[in-house]
Amino acid sequence: MTRRVSSEHRRLSLRHARSAVFALVLGAGTALSFTPAAHADLPGADAQLTRAPYLSDSTTTSVQVSWATTTQSRGSVRYGPLGNCAANTATSSTLGSPITVGSTREYANSVTVTGLTASTTYCYRVYTASGTDLLGTLPTPGFTTPDPADSTTSFTFDVLGDTGETTNSGVDDGSLNVNQANVMSQIAASGARFVVQTGDNTHPGTSQTQYGDLDQTGVDISSWFGPSYWTQPGMRIPLLGTVGNHSMTSTYLQVWKQSALAAASGGVWASVDYPSYLGSNPISYPTTYYAFTTGGVRFYLLDTAWGNSNTGAATGGSCGSHCAIYEQDAHAHWQDGSAEYEWLKADLTAHPGVPKFAFFHFPLRSDSASEPSDTFLTGVEQTLLDGGVDLVxxxxxxxxxxxTAGAGRIASYVTGGGGADVHSVGENGCSATDAYGIGWSYGRNRGSACGAASVPTDDAQVYHFLKVTVNGTSVTVAPTNSLGQTFDVQTYTVTP
Structure with missing residues (x-):
């Protein structure tokens, strides 16, 4: 099949993905440029910087700033409101934590910036203990804190899923994943206040090498913190996420810190010891579930995940072996009396009468042959529906x-096109609830579609994120592909 996107467009997309690293936006304002200097892969940065600063655990009063370096010290962040970016300094109480990326020893730094005000734009820079400005000649990045819980101001956030792979167009040779780079470039320009990641940041597993750095490349190396990926949006858009089945190691908790959000909602962000279920091995897994309210909407980030290699005697029921991890997850998290399930039911009850969105990894409904619907979540969906959840x-x-929504069903999205190898949709047929679905087969070199969708003519049309705008009780979901094209835009009226 002739690809709609020409090779020249591919070259331009690649150039755009790389050049986006060299222009940052201060907060939500004007684009800034800088002169290349010491750092080969992030021109302008100090050579000690191996991971550009990135944001997580964003609340109305605090944010976590993390980065990595070649040298070990107590990292510090100088920050303040626009016009006074060095008004405050926060310094880590401990030395940077040793990590190994490939064969290189590096040091992960993380500093909690506090004393912030809701709905306010701040700017910051990161330093070593000796005072070296690690951003060098890069412009000062900025971020905006979340709106208060009762705010009625319109805001935008993005949703991203299944990222972090060095495969490009079906070939994993360690070269630039152009589609993922373009998706992240689009997120950087989206105006989002924050990004929710629905699990599986890296593929095929989770390690510091796969997350990577600004310098190293290769197969399964630097598929997240490479200069053309999260480096772009990460300096100024906080990422809030939850674990997926490819993230079942402590590395996930080390890289993504969401302790403040978890503590404030009575949730969990920690390694949890699980007993044997259906013959699985007793094991410790990263466990992540929490909630927060901003702009009048309650957000639920839930843990629906289990390790692929620890399914014991689970069969997956009528779904088969692909669903064995679903069955184990249901035993661990979604039985009456399970810690997460009881927390969820209590929190839903404690927040009546407000719009609610839920985010989790395993899909309520999916027309993928290898990653199908999780029928073990039927009871959870009813709990969410009874608790007033509007979108999943x-x-x-x-x-x-x-x-689509319906009796016993919540309107839901599967957004798994953030950068990992995309798959076909509808190979075993399209379900009646599938209003719009698109996928791609690299083996057949062709697209697939369900519902009202046209068949994609290029894999770049399947890689995507969701841009969600909340304006009172009106919520618009605008899927945006790696070429910057929106499709299947829907507007919902949510719980008043």
Whole structure:
């Protein structure tokens, strides 16, 4: 099949993905440029910087700033409101933590910036203990804190799923994943206040090498912190996420710190010891579930995940072996009396009468042959529905799919096209609830579609993120592909 996107467009997309690293936006304001200097892969940065600063655990009063260096010290952040970026200094109480990326020893730094005000734009820079400005001649990045819980001001956030792979166009040779680079470039320019990641930041597993750095490249190396990926949006858009089945090691908790959000909602962000279920091995897994309210909306980030290699005697029921991890997850998290399930039911009850969105990895409904619907979550969906949840956002299946609401059903999205190899949709048929689905087969070199969707003519049309704008009780979901094209835009009226 002739690809709609020409090779020249591919070269321009690649050039755009790389050049986006060299222009940052201060807060939500004007684009700034800088002169290349010491750092070969992030021109202008100090050579000691191996991971550009990135933001997580964003609240109305604090944010976590993390980065990595070649030298070990107590990192510090100088920050303040626009016009006074060095008004305050926060310094880590401990030395940077040793990590190994490839064969290189590096040091991960993380500093909690506090004393912030809701709905306010701040700027910051990161330093070593000796005072070296690690951003060098890069412009000062900025971020905006979340709106208060009762705010009625319109805001935008993005949803991203299943990222972090060095495969490009079906070939994993360690070269630039152009589609992922373009998705992240689009996020950087989206105006989002924050990004929710629905699990599986890196593939095929989770390690410091796979997360990577600004310098090293290769197969399964630097698929997240490479200069053309999260480096672009990460300096100024906080990422809030939850674990996926490819993230079941302590590395996930080390890289993504969401302790403040978890503590404030009575949730969990820690390694948890699980007993044997259906013959699985007793094991410790990163466990992540929490909630927060901003702009009048309650957000629920839930843990629906289990390790692929620890399914014991689970069969997956009528779904088969692909669903064995679903069955184990249901035993661990979604039985009456399970810690997460009881927390969820209590929090839903404690927040009546407000719009609610839920985000978790395993999909309520998916027309993927290898990553199908999780029928073990039927009871959870009813709990969410009874608790007033308006929209659900899932990952796991590497495609795009919008599912309609109905009796016992919540309108839901599968957004698994953030950068991992995309898959076909509807190979075993399209379900009646699948209003719009698109996928791609590299083996057949062709697209697939369900519902009202046209068949994609290029894999770049399947890689995507969701841009969600909340304006009172009106919520618009605008899927945006790696070429910057929006599709299947829907507007919902949510719980007043």
């Amino acid at each position: 956002f899932n990952g796991h299946s590497h495609l795009y799919q919008r599912n």
